[in-house]
Every structure is written in C-alpha cells, then in structure tokens.
Amino acid sequence: MPENKLLRMDNVGIVVESLDNAIAFFTEIGLTLQGRATIEGEWAGRVTGLGDQKVEIAMMVTPDGHSRLELSRFVNPAVIADHRTAPVNALGYLRVMFTVQDLDELVARLLKHGAQLVGEIVQYENTYRLCYIRSNEGILIGLAQQL
Structure with missing residues (x-):
C-alpha cells in the first residue's frame, strides 16, 4: 500500500472564451460562483509550462460543496x-456529468441560454434519464436524472 494517499479531487479545469457566459451557464445548472481572480506572472507559467501568462479564472462549486469547476x-x-x-469518442477530456x-x-432553461442538445434525452432502464448538451461556449456537459 502506498504511503502517499490521495486526499481528494479539487477541481476540473475548463478553458473558455467568455468567463461571463460560462459563469452564467453553470450558474443556471446550479453551481455557485466561489470567486474570481486574475493569475499572472512567470511563477504561474512555471506550473503550466506556458512561460509568462495572464489568466482570468472563476471557481464554481456544486451545491454539496464537494466538486468544483475552474473556468x-x-x-x-x-x-x-x-x-x-x-x-x-475523441481522445482526451470529454465532458463533465x-x-x-x-x-x-x-x-428547457439551458436551451434558452444558447445551449444545444447533442443527441436526444434517453432513458436507461428504470435508473436514469440522460442527455449530452453543449453550452453557449461549446462545452460538452452530461446531465442525468435519477429515476
């Protein structure tokens, strides 16, 4: 058994064109804006490998407080x-569910905000109703309703 144990997953990062549009979309889903900041300088580029950088970020949190999206x-x-x-079916990041x-x-509310249904809403056995939707930013999101 390894000595260094995983403690938690802090967040999933998504790069967007418009921070305001993405915040509005994820707020509509039910996440809450936890904070906004500008991260810049050579120190940040040492983490990302991008050199001197300037990035505006917004941290969104789920209602239970356990999951976060860093936009x-x-x-x-x-x-x-x-x-x-x-x-x-592309390799790499797919979606957040x-x-x-x-x-x-x-x-219905998300479609009014410019989102598009990818396929259709389907039912999996007597367990879930599911769909994929693309946000107004083009971000692929999975939605599930437990039955």
Whole structure:
C-alpha cells in the first residue's frame, strides 16, 4: 500500500472564451460562483509550462460543496487549439456529468441560454434519464436524472 494517499479531487479545469457566459451557464445548472481572480506572472507559467501568462479564472462549486469547476480565460498567451467540437469518442477530456432533479426543466432553461442538445434525452432502464448538451461556449456537459 502506498504511503502517499490521495486526499481528494479539487477541481476540473475548463478553458473558455467568455468567463461571463460560462459563469452564467453553470450558474443556471446550479453551481455557485466561489470567486474570481486574475493569475499572472512567470511563477504561474512555471506550473503550466506556458512561460509568462495572464489568466482570468472563476471557481464554481456544486451545491454539496464537494466538486468544483475552474473556468479559465487566457489573456496571454493566446489560445492555440479548440477541441470543443470534437465528437464524444475523441481522445482526451470529454465532458463533465451533473446529476439534476428535473432534466426536462433544466434542458428547457439551458436551451434558452444558447445551449444545444447533442443527441436526444434517453432513458436507461428504470435508473436514469440522460442527455449530452453543449453550452453557449461549446462545452460538452452530461446531465442525468435519477429515476
């Protein structure tokens, strides 16, 4: 058994074009803005390998307080790749899944905010209703309602 034990997962990071749009979208899902900050300087670039950087971040937290999304908007250096339109079977980051109370009601609200349903809402046995949705920022999100 290893001596160094995993303590927790702190957050998942997502790079966005508009921090305000992403905050509004995830607030609509039910997350709360925990804080906003600008991270800049050579020290931050030593962590990311990007050199001198300036990034605006927003930390969003789930209602239970256990899960967080760190939304980032890079001011410098500029974004060099965009994977938001990759299909769900692409390698790498795929999606974040949220369990919600009323799937139909939430999807209707998100569509009004510019989100798009990827496929359709389906039922898995007598356990879940599920769907994938792309946010107004193009971020792939999974939504599940336990039956």
